[in-house]
Amino acid sequence: MSTVDDRPTTGPEAVEAPGRRRTAAPLALLRNSWRQLTSMRTALVLLFLLAVAAIPGSLLPQRNVSLENVQGFQRDHPDWYPIVDRLGGFDVYASPWFSAIYVLLFTSLIGCIVPRLRDHVRALRAVPPAAPRRLDRLPRHAVLTDPDVDLAAVAAMLRKRRWRVAVQGDTVSAEKGYLKETGNLLFHISLIGVLVGVGLGSWYGWHGNRLLVAGPDNAFCNTLQQYSESKLGHRLDGDRLPPFCLELTDFEAGFLPTGQPESFRAKALLKEQGRAPRPVSFSVNDPLRLGGGTSVYLLGHGYAPIVRYTDRYGKSQTSDEAFLSIDGNLTSEGVAIFPDVNIDPKTGERAPDLQVGFEGLYLPTTPAQGPFVRSEYPAERSPGLMLIPYRGNLGLDAGIPNSVYSLDRRQVDNGRLKQVGEGKLLRPGEKWTLDDGTTVEFLGTRPYATISVRYDPGETIVLVSSALLLLGLMPALFARRRRVWFRVVPVPADTSTTDRSSLVEVGGLPRTDYSGFAEEFDRLVAAARNDRTATGSPRNDRTATEEETD
Amino acid sequence: MAALSDQLLAVAILGYLLAMICHAAEYAFGNRSRVGRAALRPERELALVGAGAPADSAAGPDPVVKVPAGSTPGGTASTRVALLGRAAVALTVVAAVLHLAVLVTRGVAADRMPWGNMYEYVLAVTFVGTVAWLVLLHRRPTVRHLGLFVTLAMVLLLAVAGLVLYVPIVPLVPALNSYWFVVHVSAAALSSGLFLLGAVPAVMYLIRNGYDQGKRSFPYTLGARVPAAASLERMAFRLHAFAFPIWTFAVMAGAVWAEAAWGRYWGWDPKETWAFISWVVYAGYLHARATPSVKRPVATWIAVIGFLTMQMNLYGVNIFFEGLHSYGGLD
Numbered sequence: 001m002s003t004v005d006d007r008p009t010t011g012p013e014a015v016e017a018p019g020r021r022r023t024a025a026p027l028a029l030l031r032n033s034w035r036q037l038t039s040m041r042t043a044l045v046l047l048f049l050l051a052v053a054a055i056p057g058s059l060l061p062q063r064n065v066s067l068e069n070v071q072g073f074q075r076d077h078p079d080w081y082p083i084v085d086r087l088g089g090f091d092v093y094a095s096p097w098f099s100a101i102y103v104l105l106f107t108s109l110i111g112c113i114v115p116r117l118r119d120h121v122r123a124l125r126a127v128p129p130a131a132p133r134r135l136d137r138l139p140r141h142a143v144l145t146d147p148d149v150d151l152a153a154v155a156a157m158l159r160k161r162r163w164r165v166a167v168q169g170d171t172v173s174a175e176k177g178y179l180k181e182t183g184n185l186l187f188h189i190s191l192i193g194v195l196v197g198v199g200l201g202s203w204y205g206w207h208g209n210r211l212l213v214a215g216p217d218n219a220f221c222n223t224l225q226q227y228s229e230s231k232l233g234h235r236l237d238g239d240r241l242p243p244f245c246l247e248l249t250d251f252e253a254g255f256l257p258t259g260q261p262e263s264f265r266a267k268a269l270l271k272e273q274g275r276a277p278r279p280v281s282f283s284v285n286d287p288l289r290l291g292g293g294t295s296v297y298l299l300g301h302g303y304a305p306i307v308r309y310t311d312r313y314g315k316s317q318t319s320d321e322a323f324l325s326i327d328g329n330l331t332s333e334g335v336a337i338f339p340d341v342n343i344d345p346k347t348g349e350r351a352p353d354l355q356v357g358f359e360g361l362y363l364p365t366t367p368a369q370g371p372f373v374r375s376e377y378p379a380e381r382s383p384g385l386m387l388i389p390y391r392g393n394l395g396l397d398a399g400i401p402n403s404v405y406s407l408d409r410r411q412v413d414n415g416r417l418k419q420v421g422e423g424k425l426l427r428p429g430e431k432w433t434l435d436d437g438t439t440v441e442f443l444g445t446r447p448y449a450t451i452s453v454r455y456d457p458g459e460t461i462v463l464v465s466s467a468l469l470l471l472g473l474m475p476a477l478f479a480r481r482r483r484v485w486f487r488v489v490p491v492p493a494d495t496s497t498t499d500r501s502s503l504v505e506v507g508g509l510p511r512t513d514y515s516g517f518a519e520e521f522d523r524l525v526a527a528a529r530n531d532r533t534a535t536g537s538p539r540n541d542r543t544a545t546e547e548e549t550d
Numbered sequence: 551m552a553a554l555s556d557q558l559l560a561v562a563i564l565g566y567l568l569a570m571i572c573h574a575a576e577y578a579f580g581n582r583s584r585v586g587r588a589a590l591r592p593e594r595e596l597a598l599v600g601a602g603a604p605a606d607s608a609a610g611p612d613p614v615v616k617v618p619a620g621s622t623p624g625g626t627a628s629t630r631v632a633l634l635g636r637a638a639v640a641l642t643v644v645a646a647v648l649h650l651a652v653l654v655t656r657g658v659a660a661d662r663m664p665w666g667n668m669y670e671y672v673l674a675v676t677f678v679g680t681v682a683w684l685v686l687l688h689r690r691p692t693v694r695h696l697g698l699f700v701t702l703a704m705v706l707l708l709a710v711a712g713l714v715l716y717v718p719i720v721p722l723v724p725a726l727n728s729y730w731f732v733v734h735v736s737a738a739a740l741s742s743g744l745f746l747l748g749a750v751p752a753v754m755y756l757i758r759n760g761y762d763q764g765k766r767s768f769p770y771t772l773g774a775r776v777p778a779a780a781s782l783e784r785m786a787f788r789l790h791a792f793a794f795p796i797w798t799f800a801v802m803a804g805a806v807w808a809e810a811a812w813g814r815y816w817g818w819d820p821k822e823t824w825a826f827i828s829w830v831v832y833a834g835y836l837h838a839r840a841t842p843s844v845k846r847p848v849a850t851w852i853a854v855i856g857f858l859t860m861q862m863n864l865y866g867v868n869i870f871f872e873g874l875h876s877y878g879g880l881d
């Protein structure tokens with residue numbers, strides 16, 4: 001850990017003394033800024049900034065997560081909203097300041113990796129460095145007094161232990177643990193891969209969300225207009241979405257006695273170009289994978305009550321709009337609207353003030369006694385539909401977009417749409433005659449599913465890069481770079497008490513934080529000895545016991 | 551089975567509490583004990599001591615005794631104090647076994663992995679922390695004094711789990727019903743437990759470091775009897791380095807799961823956002839530790855901040871934020 005300089009660049013420009021050569025001022029400034037940017041300290045500051053900058057995105061509602069919550073914020077804090085919005089507070093992860101931080105960080109990263117990669121390739125191709133003059137100054141040191149330790153055997157022993165070995169004259173130099181830097185580089189390069197994948201996804205990906213009510217009439221085909229909410233990548237043409245049509249045929253939901261959902265599954269009919277329609281099914285955690293990387297995900301579900309209205313001329317129309325659930329027991333709110341009713345068949349003229357709409361509350365399990373405002377269980381054990389009739393002008397022609405899940409309140413407030421009569425709870429099959437003799441009938445329900453259709457071409461790149469990232473991270477953290485040298489030295493004549501003519505001096509240098517180096521070193525020394533003399537015992541050797549320096 | 555699990559939890563907490571009291575007693579009376587002296591010795595000797603001694607060797611043929619440095623032979627008083635320490639460790643082992651039993655009975659009762667809501671998740675994380683602590687203690691018996699802080703953390707976290715986060719057993723909601731549930735959550739719990747344990751030497755290092763610099767006000771006084779600063783720092787680093795890849799994997803497995811369950815691998819849901827923040831902060835710590843110009847205390851502070859972001863994610867996000875990850879079971 002400690003061997004890395006603040007500036008990992010060890011190229012010639014790093015050694016060059018500043019100001020030795022006079023460079024044009026702007027150029028020098030540029031170069032200095034580049035050095036600053038690619039220093040590990042700057043990377044650290046940028047990492048920290050990135051973490052801090054991500055926080056507001058979890059505190060403020062985000063457009064891409066929940067548009068409704070952003071609108072809620074606008075309603076609750078009208079003064080703050082424009083300011084926060086200007087600062088990008090509702091799109092933190094796409095905001096200029098957040099982007100600036102990661103762009104700088106990744107620039108720094110590239111500026112950091114390139115020279116390190118070059119150096120590492122060089123190191124991989126070079127032989128282990130020559131021994132320092134004094135091996136006894138190294139953190140580990142030992143002297144083998146056995147007669148004639150064979151350097152070739154030592155080299156072979158080290159090679160067998162997967163050390164990188166060079167024999168130079170009377171010295172064996174060996175190094176191990178290059179994998180640390182390899183892993184480290186792989187890790188950092190994979191980070192770039194992840195970013196590229198994320199970028200591709202946002203440029204060329206698309207997604208659309210919608211609600212799909214069961215039944216052939218409600219099937220949809222894959223065009224942008226068919227989605228209630230959609231997003232196209234910047235570089236994508238909306239006409240080029242893959243063609244397919246999907247019809248929901250059934251929805252199975254299982255619940256526990258407590259009402260907690262247990263399982264969901266949507267059954268559908270898929271029509272792809274040039275192929276016969278085929279039944280498919282998908283679920284939470286089990287999306288429908290279409291060819292070419294497009295998938296259909298199940299996000300939610302609910303009920304769409306079928307309501308039939310018969311007008312003054314005896315003509316009937318049916319509505320099966322989805323109702324949105326407001327609690328865990330699937331109490332659902334919605335409307336059934338009939339804009340094209342009460343048209344005189346003789347004149348063919350529409351009476352704009354005789355349009356009809358119902359506000360509805362659907363209870364899959366209606367309580368035995370009123371008030372009928374909350375369902376008691378999410379499955380349809382005792383369905384009941386509470387309807388409140390309105391007649392007048394629904395306000396659909398005004399061209400002002402209005403929610404499809406509620407009546408236009410403005411029309412009610414200005415008196416053009418009037419409530420006619422109290423609400424009434426209808427059971428399936430039950431018919432209710434309104435004050436003007438027209439009837440409304442609750443026929444039953446259809447299930448609906450909320451789905452998301454999504455295509456993200458960057459996914460695979462992100463996944464592969466992440467896997468490589470993890471692969472690189474392990475050796476980067478756990479591998480250890482270390483060096484050993486074995487050198488034959490002649491025994492000074494006057495100290496020679498035996499008939500030996502030479503000794504072998506051994507030195508070891510851990511290049512990273514490695515507390516087990518002492519033991520490994522001792523094992524190597526013992527192995528070198530055993531290779532020579534099978535009975536060699538370490539006890540009569542001087543083995544240095546200095547702690548490694550950190 | 552479910553009721554048994556709940557009762558076992560109470561007993562396990564009691565076990566940790568007793569262990570904590572023993573540690574505290576050893577801590578209070580043990581300034582002349584061998585462990586106490588060992589704690590004050592420089593790291594190099596510690597490494598010697600730690601090399602081969604089993605966890606409970608403090609009163610046995612102790613390598614510490616071999617260190618000359620004018621040490622007086624341990625008297626009977628200090629042996630008794632050391633006994634307290636050994637009792638504390640034994641109690642921690644018992645509590646850990648009970649802790650495991652809590653998880654197993656809970657899992658059997660629910661017929662699934664016991665980490666389906668926040669209560670169970672905290673139980674799993676703390677269990678990982680305890681086991682990692684015992685392993686550490688086995689390999690380096692001299693760190694025993696940290697046991698006071700480890701058991702304190704366990705008692706507090708388990709009490710919060712039992713009193714605040716408790717929910718009755720229910721099966722998983724469909725979104726959690728996936729094998730990724732096992733993969734992702736176990737990796738997250740494992741790394742969280744290791745980060746939790748790593749935070750102890752990190753904080754103690756900062757305290758000890760302040761103590762060594764002559765600070766004698768409250769938290770620093772705790773530094774008097776913990777292991778040497780450098781060895782605490784290294785231990786903190788090792789634990790974090792070990793936990794970081796697991797955490798990376800947990801986040802990645804979460805992304806794979808999110809793709810299948812919610813249709814996108816990353817959506818800046820509050821939980822995802824805070825996981826990202828923790829990851830970046832811990833990456834920053836490892837980075838800082840490898841940068842020579844960044845001082846060790848500064849780097850260690852980053853680790854402590856990382857720990858705080860993890861806690862924010864576990865408690866803050868589950869309780870205060872609305873998001874897809876709202877499976878804590880608290881309303």
Ligand code: HEM
Binds near residue numbers: 834
């Ligand atoms: C996206 C931003 C980055 C992240 C998330 C990141 C993360 C990490 C992590 C987790 C490590 C620890 C692994 C290890 O110890 O080997 C590490 C090491 C390292 N990083 Fe980065 N890094 C980033 C950017 C950079 C940049 C911009 C530089 C260059 C200025 C850099 C240079 C290094 C070096 C030299 C090491 C090795 C330290 C050593 O082990 O001796 N990193 N990085």
